Amino acid sequence: MKWTAEQDAILTELYEGETPASVIGKRLGRSVQAVRTRAFRLGLTDPQRTQRVAKIMAEDRGLGAYISGRSARQKGCPKVVPGGLRPVARAYWLAGWHDVDMELGHSVIAEGAA
Structure with a gap:
């Protein structure tokens, strides 16, 4: 299933808002790996962001x-x-x-x- 421009826009907005990939995946009907791969291809990945999100998720739990x-x-x-x-x-x-x-x-x- 190809990514649409609308899905890319949603992904960009949520990803930059530090929404976890699992949440983005559920919203877009995609796997976590698909979300991460697409984010990488769109140039959105940032190792520090990944660390912040992991810390936020751990604190939430x-x-x-x-x-x-x-x-x-x-x-x-x-x-x-x-x-x-x-x-x-x-x-x-x-x-x-x-x-x-x-x-x-x-x-x-x-x-x-x-």
């Missing part, structure tokens, strides 16, 4: 915040959520911080009752 929380706990940092995180990311950060408790064998219930 909470993965980055979760890993950050785990890392903070493993380093012995206090339970202070970094400012600027959205509420969902704050929850993931705290989940990562508390998961280390389980791995270290701490029980908030048992220790709180003592």
